[in-house]
Amino acid sequence: MNDAKSYVPPFEVGRALEGAAVGEVVASGADSHRPGDLVLHNLGWREFALLPAAQARTLDPTAGADPAAYLGVLGVTGFTAYVGLLDIAEFKAGEVVYVSAAAGAVGSIAGQIAKLRGAATVIGSAGTPEKVARLLELGFDAAFDYHEGTVRDQLRAAAPDGIDVYFDNVGGHHLAAAIAALRPFGRVAMCGAISQYNAAAPDGVDNLTLVIGKRLTLRGFIVLDHGGRRKEFVSEMSGWLRSGAVRYDETTVDGLENAPDAFLSLLRGGNVGKMIVRLTD
């Protein structure tokens, strides 16, 4: 949100925030869009948005998906999990995978994709016992609450022979623990570092030199660069959703006026799965 150079322009005081939204067309001057159509666009955080038709992708009403799914499992978050695991971490069947913030929108899908693609073991960490229980229901082989001991100890207990892939949503101590647990030639998809976003000083990673001897790959990515994989993702994920192979959670908050609190709650772990704000009349 600050004015540091980033892949998105800094937020400006007094201007509405951008963010993915599903909306209903109420008026249109374009033949391609009719009132009543549901569209995906990027001018969330407002009740009405005026935008060029090309920036509003019409959702297929016959696809049978819950419209909010286009913001989560079938949208950017599901796509982030897909690209991060398969392309960035180059996950292969038979490997051991660790996912942090695993009960969140991206993490819960990354772990399930790893299982569906033949992972030997998928381990997830999360911030409450309820989230840990949910991960086991979703098919994770092991899960732990990072408040109940160090991540290093709990990860070692869950994967005594080490891990091959770490899907990093958290950074800090979680990343350090994963570097310690990674086997030679292991890979890290550096997706996010939520433990660091508001930290006054970065903390946690004190063992980066292990990357050399273990020949590890740590690779950051931004999903926006991977549009070329969207079609494959949508096709494969739609199939998994239809068959029930992938399940997803949403935490819904009502009212645009509650969006700031929803956002802050996300940073404190108040969500399971995708945090959605639903506009009310």
Ligand SMILES: NC(=O)c1ccc[n+]([C@@H]2O[C@H](COP(=O)([O-])OP(=O)(O)OC[C@H]3O[C@@H](n4cnc5c(N)ncnc54)[C@H](OP(=O)(O)O)[C@@H]3O)[C@@H](O)[C@H]2O)c1
């Ligand atoms: N690279 C990309 O293109 C891309 C795209 C989308 C998202 N992301 C990143 O991916 C990550 C996940 O995003 P998301 O939208 O799926 O969010 P999310 O995981 O649904 O929500 C964030 C979760 O992070 C956990 N968390 C918050 N503070 C934490 C801390 N200090 N230590 C450990 N866990 C903490 C909380 O769960 P607990 O209760 O488990 O703590 C919270 O529920 C974020 O870091 C986000 O910035 C990256």
